[in-house]
Amino acid sequence: MRELPVAETIRHGVLEIEGLRVRADGGTLLDVPRLVLGGPGPTVILGPNGAGKSLLLRCLHGLIRPDRGAIRQDGVPLDAAIRQRQAMVFQRPVLLRRTVAANLDYVLRRRGLGRGDRRARIGALLAEGGLARKARQSARSLSGGEAQRLAILRALAIEPEVLFLDEPTSALDPAATQAIETLVKRASRRGMRVVMVSHDIGQARRMARDVVLMRAGRVVEHAPAAAFFAAPATLAARQFLTGTLVI
Ligand SMILES: Nc1ncnc2c1ncn2[C@@H]1O[C@H](COP(=O)(O)OP(=O)(O)OP(=O)(O)O)[C@@H](O)[C@H]1O
Ligand SMILES: [Mg+2]
Numbered sequence: 001m002r003e004l005p006v007a008e009t010i011r012h013g014v015l016e017i018e019g020l021r022v023r024a025d026g027g028t029l030l031d032v033p034r035l036v037l038g039g040p041g042p043t044v045i046l047g048p049n050g051a052g053k054s055l056l057l058r059c060l061h062g063l064i065r066p067d068r069g070a071i072r073q074d075g076v077p078l079d080a081a082i083r084q085r086q087a088m089v090f091q092r093p094v095l096l097r098r099t100v101a102a103n104l105d106y107v108l109r110r111r112g113l114g115r116g117d118r119r120a121r122i123g124a125l126l127a128e129g130g131l132a133r134k135a136r137q138s139a140r141s142l143s144g145g146e147a148q149r150l151a152i153l154r155a156l157a158i159e160p161e162v163l164f165l166d167e168p169t170s171a172l173d174p175a176a177t178q179a180i181e182t183l184v185k186r187a188s189r190r191g192m193r194v195v196m197v198s199h200d201i202g203q204a205r206r207m208a209r210d211v212v213l214m215r216a217g218r219v220v221e222h223a224p225a226a227a228f229f230a231a232p233a234t235l236a237a238r239q240f241l242t243g244t245l246v247i
Contacts, residue, residue, distance in 0.1 A: 013070040073085075125153045163194050
């Protein structure tokens with residue numbers, strides 16, 4: 001038997017979808033017979049508005065229960081214990097009406113960390129995200145880019161095996177976008193599985209190791225990023241890359 005490369009064998013957070021169906025009002029919103037997200041590096045989910053990208057992410061994080069099908073992480077069906085090892089960041093950050101530091105403290109306390117450990121971890125996180133000088137500021141008074149950085153730091157604080165991001169930079173300027181991309185890439189390099197929805201083809205080129213292209217609730221292509229951008233296999237992908245794909 002051929003041995004798997006080391007990076008594959010030691011990796012956690014392999015997501016597997018089988019026979020997934022989500023319906024509403026008699027229509028099918030998602031139909032994904034099989035999808036395995038397990039390679040190294042970020043997966044970027046691309047597709048036009050209404051393609052089902054957010055729905056797929058919500059299913060993977062257990063926020064929506066599909067009508068049919070199974071979702072497994074490392075071979076285990078999604079349950080409360082697995083969800084604890086995942087984190088999700090939304091397009092618009094949802095922050096507590098407290099200080100920046102207190103937003104991080106809240107999730108660390110829920111994970112049972114002692115006071116000293118929490119303080120050290122908060123300091124390290126704020127330094128990593130360039131928010132050290134904002135520690136005592138109200139989270140609600142942060143700029144959009146700062147607030148999104150805090151939302152990502154809060155997700156990273158619990159060291160999830162899988163980090164889901166749903167268009168985390170769509171409202172941000174290029175500098176703020178770059179700051180977020182750097183945080184996410186670093187987390188990915190540390191071994192965190194990153195699954196990110198984006199509208200931005202440039203971002204997918206910068207971030208993705210593999211690309212999932214969705215259209216009308218289906219996965220039309222899943223390929224290594226280099227292959228996807230150099231020689232897309234499907235007409236839908238070619239149309240998407242040239243800006244002519246519609247739902
Ligand atoms: N709870 C729901 N009930 C009925 N329809 C829904 C529900 N949630 C999503 N949909 C529909 O499912 C489709 C996919 O929605 P989804 O939010 O996943 O799209 P998306 O690919 O994330 O699009 P966007 O790029 O605009 O964010 C849309 O047509 C949406 O109206
Ligand atoms: Mg969406």
